[in-house]
Amino acid sequence: MGANPPAPKDDDDVIIRATDVTVRFGSKTILENLNLDVRRGEIMGFVGPSGTGKSVLLRTILGLNPKQGGTIEVFGTDYEKASDRERLAIERRWGVLFQHGALFSALNVLENIQVPMREYLDLSPKLMDELARLKIDLVGLAPDAADKYPSELSGGMIKRAALARALALDPDIVFLDEPTSGLDPIGAADFDELIMTLRDTLGLAVYMVTHDLDSLFMACDRIAVLGERKVLVEGPLSTMLEYDHPWVKSYFHGKRARHVVLPDEKSAGSAADTQGSV
Ligand SMILES: Nc1ncnc2c1ncn2[C@@H]1O[C@H](COP(=O)(O)OP(=O)(O)OP(=O)(O)O)[C@@H](O)[C@H]1O
Ligand SMILES: [Mg+2]
Numbered sequence: 001m002g003a004n005p006p007a008p009k010d011d012d013d014v015i016i017r018a019t020d021v022t023v024r025f026g027s028k029t030i031l032e033n034l035n036l037d038v039r040r041g042e043i044m045g046f047v048g049p050s051g052t053g054k055s056v057l058l059r060t061i062l063g064l065n066p067k068q069g070g071t072i073e074v075f076g077t078d079y080e081k082a083s084d085r086e087r088l089a090i091e092r093r094w095g096v097l098f099q100h101g102a103l104f105s106a107l108n109v110l111e112n113i114q115v116p117m118r119e120y121l122d123l124s125p126k127l128m129d130e131l132a133r134l135k136i137d138l139v140g141l142a143p144d145a146a147d148k149y150p151s152e153l154s155g156g157m158i159k160r161a162a163l164a165r166a167l168a169l170d171p172d173i174v175f176l177d178e179p180t181s182g183l184d185p186i187g188a189a190d191f192d193e194l195i196m197t198l199r200d201t202l203g204l205a206v207y208m209v210t211h212d213l214d215s216l217f218m219a220c221d222r223i224a225v226l227g228e229r230k231v232l233v234e235g236p237l238s239t240m241l242e243y244d245h246p247w248v249k250s251y252f253h254g255k256r257a258r259h260v261v262l263p264d265e266k267s268a269g270s271a272a273d274t275q276g277s278v
Helices: 054-061 084-091 109-120 125-138 143-147 155-166 185-202 213-218 237-242 246-253 255-261
Strands: 014-025 028-039 043-047 069-074 094-097 173-177 205-209 222-227 230-235
Touching: 014 054, 028 054, 028 069, 028 205, 028 230, 043 054, 043 185, 043 213, 054 069, 054 173, 054 205, 094 155, 109 125, 109 143, 109 155, 125 143, 125 155, 155 173, 155 185, 185 205, 185 213, 222 237, 222 246, 230 237, 230 246, 237 246, 246 255
Parallel strands: 043 205, 043 222, 094 173, 173 205
Antiparallel strands: 014 028, 014 069, 222 230
């Protein structure tokens, strides 16, 4: 298995660059010398066996989890070494949808979306209302969702509302941890469409951890597979389909993948034809 060398340093489009990142909990090493680039305006999917550190990596990039080695630059700045002012500037440019606990249950949707606005901006209540209603519209929720509490929403509506909150500050990138888990396939496909529309219209970059093969096949510009404490392989879907590693092969050519790959040979590339009896 090849190493995962640091990327070249001359790419203006890189908005996140992780170099030799190592994360341990006690004696357990979760990530070791991991290297990764995420570029402006791309949907990057993260996949890998459960417990390999996908959520840990996301939290580490966000500065919520200490690392034992390496550097992470976000928008060209090392968040860990940044001044308070630089950190605020970075935090205003990213939005997050965590794997668990998407919304504050005591706040309605409008108030949830306004949480980051209150924290980072100094706006009048009227303007915040207007902006929050725009976000509600942007993610495809009906206007009356504004006054609803999370307990009154379906799973799909909660995901959309949480995405609206992640978009509250008009970020350059959103981090989504399993955004379509718990949704039915049509709801999940609608969510993927929404993400793609936001990439196309806002130039939004999307960092998406997912187990959802449909999302990986339909929405992602690039995919990174986490395993063996690093990025095993990254690239477009065609790279995944050709990559010779047991987990990657069984994931992208397994029974569940097959129905997604075969109907669309155009995006799947010729590898779909050549992988015979999986
Ligand atoms: N705060 C923590 N303290 C100790 N161990 C942790 C902590 N957070 C995560 N871990 C461990 O790190 C490993 C990676 O966890 P992580 O949640 O990143 O997995 P994942 O790839 O996101 O899995 P899943 O696909 O199930 O969400 C697991 O073994 C987990 O138990
Ligand atoms: Mg996780």
